[in-house]
Amino acid sequence: MKLTLEEIGRMAGVSRSTVSRVINNEKSVRPEVRQRVQDVINQTGFRPNAAARSLASNRTGVIGLVIPHRVHTLFDDPYFPLLIQGVSQASNTAEATLALFIFQTEAEERDLYPRLVGSGTVDGVIITATRMGDPLLTRLAGGDLPYVVVGRPDEAERVTYVDADNHGGSRAAALHLCNMGYRRIGYIGAPTSTTAGIDRRSGFLEGLAVCGATPTDDLMRDGDYTEESGYLAMRSLLSSRPEAVFVATDTMAVGALRALNEAQVSVPNDIGLMSFDGLPPSERSLPKLTTVRQPVTATGVRAVELLLGLVNGDIEGPIHEIMPTELVIRESCGAARLLETDLSND
Amino acid sequence: MKLTLEEIGRMAGVSRSTVSRVINNEKSVRPEVRQRVQDVINQTGFRPNAAARSLASNRTGVIGLVIPHRVHTLFDDPYFPLLIQGVSQASNTAEATLALFIFQTEAEERDLYPRLVGSGTVDGVIITATRMGDPLLTRLAGGDLPYVVVGRPDEAERVTYVDADNHGGSRAAALHLCNMGYRRIGYIGAPTSTTAGIDRRSGFLEGLAVCGATPTDDLMRDGDYTEESGYLAMRSLLSSRPEAVFVATDTMAVGALRALNEAQVSVPNDIGLMSFDGLPPSERSLPKLTTVRQPVTATGVRAVELLLGLVNGDIEGPIHEIMPTELVIRESCGAARLLETDLSND
DNA sequence: GGTAGTCGTGGGAGCGCTCCCAATCCGGGA
């Protein structure tokens, strides 16, 4: 027997409409009737048909998470898994269904937009911003599908987004290294074709400026988010003899550490090291990395909340939300060692 | 202007039905008419409404990927990300939408089944098997929603599943270590509450038996898939002085390596090491791990293909598919070294 | 030339909901 509102109504002695009211938790149903209907629903395990509901209400209860192509780092870096976890968690809480769109090629990505928008498969999307001038973002901006960007997008003003405090976190990292007495501080950055790369770099430079240090070009390198690129950058950086290096991601820092190991340069005895992200790899390395932790899972959760707010009309965009970062002092910067030998040092 | 089949039909001078036939690529439409309709569709960018389609056809074009709770290793191990990637990729190819269900708690998981089944949100699900006697699996077996299990489930006979050749791969690993002359071979296993743990263990033991070695209990340890557990297991194993150790996952092997580093035991000079999985961490360690590679992404792809086959009625379950593993010889087992010093040795 | 198919097409009848309006019931105030 296929269950429908009508059928449940018959069993409870009410109409389809009343059952609908009970299910959607609308007022104006007498408590006793509500109870009677609810009992039948519980007994039968009835669930309203999602397609019919969508068709009639023009809402699907599905939100999309879009991860553009060119994110080769997807599975080289725990960032995306953690983000997915946050988004998934918040979706479950809100009883929304999470649709995941991961693209390997530009073509797949191009096909997405029509698939997403015209057909009304999703109520809205969360899209991770990767590079400047993402065409998908442009199309989204032109359409009327609600969306939230994770990471500061290129044209940020008119867009609702959630981002980590990349600038502030990197600034704090630079200050920390300065305060520890390091002067020649190197930098291994993320690509400046991404806003995260730009912001972390500018934060780092600002931090140095605050303590009166100016970095020279020979102390600056760029990586591409991969472990290997961190390894290569550090190899190249070594000849400039930095006293400390700030690496813009944990994963690249792990690569940098590998280069230092190979070169028999001891961390933190011979060189101080800091990274950004605060993901598991930073804690698993030897020595453990001093890092700037960004709340990745929380970012995902917040993105869902904002998106649902937008979809429901509870909030009005654009909203910009910056998630705070946190300095996590472990071994690689040498602070632990300093504390041991000189407790007066802060 | 809201586009509908009717509207497109009017623009092309045909009926709703004909437009539907064109969209669904059914025969019996005159080529010229088909072209005319297709042109209008292309011009307008029309996409049929997914909800209406689902309601009428009783098919959603959505498949679910269920990752049960208790998978703490989700983001500690690249396995799940890679699996997700494979599933996503295959879904895109098939123009199916991927819905992701990741659970943190048992309660969330319990709520899923009704949400999934009654409402017809998905056409079928892929579920990763984690532990023996998973209640979700039991319910799925009782219902009539098509599903495919990734990993050998508890009650495998009646269920369609895709699994890596855990037994064969581990057997090959044991044989490889034997062939290299190691005799006291230790084992750090995955939990035997999972079928992967069971199969890898049995394969390892069978491999040893084949070459006449018998492991004693003091050479066997169990981990729980985490890096930390591998670290602890290896620490405990060291006192038994194994000549080589086979670790049932890369991640645990990385932990084991850390323990060996700390104990100043050189790999592969003082001890041989092998692992299972062949994921990125195995290549990034120092020394690089000799490992048994399982095709994770391909497993995800295959799972989608099987599921869609089941959904479309193209294939009839249950089907059991075992994905082959591959021995990847790198540095940690000592084979590289042997080859260098004695080229006659195979 | 008539009778059967065959092909291409149109349109009715839902799919199971939500939305909205009308109908009913009840109590309070005139």
Next chain:
DNA sequence: TCCCGGATTGGGAGCGCTCCCACGACTACC
């Protein structure tokens, strides 16, 4: 006693598709 308004409830009218049957135009065959 009668009228009015609010609280409840029922049911019609779609939402935009797919499915299926019917119809007209041909073709083929006897």
